[in-house]
Amino acid sequence: MNAFSRRGACPALAAPMQTGDGLLVRLNPVAGGLSPKSLIGLAESALRHGNGIMEVTARGSLQIRGLTATSAALLAAEVDELGIEARTGVPVETGPLAGTDPRAIADPRPLAERIRLAIEQAGLTPRLGPKVSVVVDGGGQLTLDALTADVRLAAVRESAGVVWAVSVAGDGQTARLLATVEADAARDIALAALRMVAEKGRDAHARDLSERQLTSLANWHSVPPPSVLPDISPARGEIMPSSLLSPIADIAPGTEAAKQEPAAELPISPLAGEMSGRTEGGASRPPIGLFPLTGHVVAQGIALPYGSLSGRDLIDLASKASNLGTTEIRLAPGRALLFLGQPATANSQLQETAATLGFITTADDPRTRIAACPGAPSCASGRIATRDIADAIAAENAELLDFTLHISGCAKGCAHPGPTVLTIVGGENGAGLVVNATAKALPAGYRPGYDAARGISRVAGMIRGARYRGETVAACLTRLGSAMIAEAYRQE
Numbered sequence: 001m002n003a004f005s006r007r008g009a010c011p012a013l014a015a016p017m018q019t020g021d022g023l024l025v026r027l028n029p030v031a032g033g034l035s036p037k038s039l040i041g042l043a044e045s046a047l048r049h050g051n052g053i054m055e056v057t058a059r060g061s062l063q064i065r066g067l068t069a070t071s072a073a074l075l076a077a078e079v080d081e082l083g084i085e086a087r088t089g090v091p092v093e094t095g096p097l098a099g100t101d102p103r104a105i106a107d108p109r110p111l112a113e114r115i116r117l118a119i120e121q122a123g124l125t126p127r128l129g130p131k132v133s134v135v136v137d138g139g140g141q142l143t144l145d146a147l148t149a150d151v152r153l154a155a156v157r158e159s160a161g162v163v164w165a166v167s168v169a170g171d172g173q174t175a176r177l178l179a180t181v182e183a184d185a186a187r188d189i190a191l192a193a194l195r196m197v198a199e200k201g202r203d204a205h206a207r208d209l210s211e212r213q214l215t216s217l218a219n220w221h222s223v224p225p226p227s228v229l230p231d232i233s234p235a236r237g238e239i240m241p242s243s244l245l246s247p248i249a250d251i252a253p254g255t256e257a258a259k260q261e262p263a264a265e266l267p268i269s270p271l272a273g274e275m276s277g278r279t280e281g282g283a284s285r286p287p288i289g290l291f292p293l294t295g296h297v298v299a300q301g302i303a304l305p306y307g308s309l310s311g312r313d314l315i316d317l318a319s320k321a322s323n324l325g326t327t328e329i330r331l332a333p334g335r336a337l338l339f340l341g342q343p344a345t346a347n348s349q350l351q352e353t354a355a356t357l358g359f360i361t362t363a364d365d366p367r368t369r370i371a372a373c374p375g376a377p378s379c380a381s382g383r384i385a386t387r388d389i390a391d392a393i394a395a396e397n398a399e400l401l402d403f404t405l406h407i408s409g410c411a412k413g414c415a416h417p418g419p420t421v422l423t424i425v426g427g428e429n430g431a432g433l434v435v436n437a438t439a440k441a442l443p444a445g446y447r448p449g450y451d452a453a454r455g456i457s458r459v460a461g462m463i464r465g466a467r468y469r470g471e472t473v474a475a476c477l478t479r480l481g482s483a484m485i486a487e488a489y490r491q492e
């Protein structure tokens with residue numbers, strides 16, 4: 001019997017994924033966060049059994065890399081012994097401040113839990129692919145607008161109370177709105193959409209649903225099947241999108257506004273903190289700085305550079321946080337950690353320690369605008385030292401970065417699957433530069449891998465001379481075109 005088959009062993013660790021640097025495990029604590037002691041134990045385990053690199057992903061999942069089949073089993077056993085319960089099944093994600101955010105439109109956790117339950121009762125988990133996900137967004141300071149999902153439910157405030165905008169196949173901007181309904185109907189439409197996806201097979205997503213199916217989902221709440229849906233009140237009153245509500249980031253801690261309770265409560269009982277995220281692929285701005293919470297306390301957001309750091313650095317930061325009074329460390333979309341429970345007077349010390357250890361503690365840190373995979377030497381597929389190149393560019397050409405620069409160890413493009421204005425990609429010919437495309441595209445020019453940051457300095461020099469007043473760097477690069485950019489990149 002191996003560790004995975006032990007009674008109670010963490011099932012999320014039972015199926016590690018093969019990557020260029022060995023096996024990788026990804027987990028999301030059921031409780032939403034970890035105590036500093038648990039995070040320290042987990043990091044020690046990662047150091048013992050993996051390559052010591054720990055990551056927080058764009059969707060707020062924790063990853064441990066560099067495992068073998070044997071060491072992954074040992075890690076799973078130790079996670080079990082630490083009492084860390086990981087979420088399984090279809091990810092139904094809520095924001096990292098869910099239930100504690102005084103500016104949220106609604107606490108999304110009860111509805112999320114009801115959707116999880118409905119998915120399990122319907123037996124949908126084994127019928128849906130591993131990247132199918134649901135987002136339940138209560139709005140507030142840290143929305144999940146940037147995360148793509150198959151089904152998303154976003155709280156909106158009506159004059160008569162809170163309702164949920166149900167949409168499919170996209171992020172907060174691109175998803176197709178189906179209906180704005182009360183919580184019961186929102187759950188039922190979400191479940192119906194997932195059933196339709198499951199019927200199309202394990203490779204299917206909500207984007208594969210037909211126009212007829214989408215129309216049927218949009219009308220679902222108005223002619224509910226009697227055996228499935230209770231009576232549902234039609235949406236009424238004026239609807240205010242959460243995006244129009246003022247973010248609490250502009251509200252000083254301790255003010256009356258910051259002490260405001262959530263504007264509306266759902267008629268369903270709250271449960272313990274929830275946050276899950278088996279699928280990856282979204283991109284959020286990292287939550288960095290102080291976030292006022294219900295109860296006149298604050299959370300401190302600290303990001304991991306390029307989403308990862310050594311387990312040793314995490315242990316040092318979690319130990320300091322524990323000494324300062326932190327009781328919980330939550331994983332947050334945007335490759336960040338939120339520290340809760342420490343007194344307000346401790347936040348500056350926590351921030352100083354984090355900065356000394358190499359974490360990102362200010363929102364304008366240029367490293368937040370670079371997506372860099374582990375690359376060489378961490379990943380066997382890596383052809384360039386991505387993180388070293390990223391650090392050099394962040395130090396020397398921060399003003400260039402008004403867009404996301406992608407630095408990829410190989411054409412797989414793990415850190416940023418979508419296109420971006422500039423991508424440096426490792427390959428047989430060194431560090432290629434791709435313009436307005438993904439890492440898989442043919443580079444417009446090459447430099448030796450060790451010299452890629454200097455090539456970007458040449459591009460930055462060209463931008464300084466060519467940019468119009470008020471023009472963004474991204475717009476300037478697009479205007480100049482790939483041939484000119486490649487020429488500058490290759491210059492000695």
Ligand code: SF4
Nearest residue numbers: 373379382409410414
């Ligand atoms: S993109 Fe980076 S992390 Fe992904 S396989 Fe290539 S080198 Fe490895």
